Amino acid sequence: MFKLSTGFKAGLRALTILAQKGPKTPIPISELTRELSLSDKYLEQLLMALRRAGLVRSVRGANGGFLLAREATKITILDIMTALQGPLAFCDCEAKACGECVRPEIWDALELSMSSSLAMITLYHLASRDPVHVMAQSVVLPDSPVWQDGAGI
């Protein structure tokens, strides 16, 4: 479950290159695809999605290309996933009220929990070689009661 799309992985690798090259010179698609072994047209679509999301900006014309729209420490994994794989939403029913979602408020809680995990890792963490340590993670819920023998809920 929760597999990353190849589009996301490809876009992320492109962003990593942009982060490593620095925020000064625009990098043309052709240079990115040379390093990534992708077709220009395919990567172009991914970069356009990233641009619409405000993560990269582009310079048109000769010597143009793409660069990060802001520093790598301010671009989170959540930002990138949202741009390339859509928003984090377990169910896209209106106001979480389709008949299929048993307790929508629990989906909300889990989405929030996952979002904050994803928002704490940035493009900097991915593009650098600095060690990463996950220190703690918790979602605290009320204790479940003891199972009543023979009883339902």
Place this chain on the structure above:
Amino acid sequence: MFKLSTGFKAGLRALTILAQKGPKTPIPISELTRELSLSDKYLEQLLMALRRAGLVRSVRGANGGFLLAREATKITILDIMTALQGPLAFCDCEAKACGECVRPEIWDALELSMSSSLAMITLYHLASRDPVHVMAQSVVLPDSPVWQDGAGI
């Protein structure tokens, strides 16, 4: 991103019914599908996956049916998602070493973080009407350095 499959949602609703009816009498598929408006054959496949995962057990023959294999407080969302949507793995490359994954150890950290969130909510939380409070959630990483103007990483 991270949408729940309809199979998962259907299986979860079936589990919710089993939890509410209690652990004594087996509930036949026909009774579950009557409440859920699903075809017997479709729900059957979902229940078989849950059975293979050890979340429900079955009683064959007349008056048979399905019941929870253990108490609802001991069945986590992670268990159910794993059974119905496969294991939580961002990339299914061997040992996280395909050329597409920039920093596999970060995927490991995020998967761990998400797994613990999903493992803290149980079928009891979903099947009951008890209020649920998400109190805290955190993944702590080293601070990102300040962006060096003009420099890459």
Place this chain on the structure above:
DNA sequence: AATAATCCCAAGTAATCTTATAGGGTATAT
């Protein structure tokens, strides 16, 4: 023993989503 209820197993089809390609434009630095 016969019967009806029920779980068990395996394929196969239809619908949907993802991935990737292609063609034709528009803007701009040189």
Place this chain on the structure above:
DNA sequence: ATATACCCTATAAGATTACTTGGGATTATT
């Protein structure tokens, strides 16, 4: 001017998900 590079839309192939179909094995009840 012109080459470079971004911008937009359509669509076909492939993979995945959703669902159907057909039959068989097990067991409580009569």
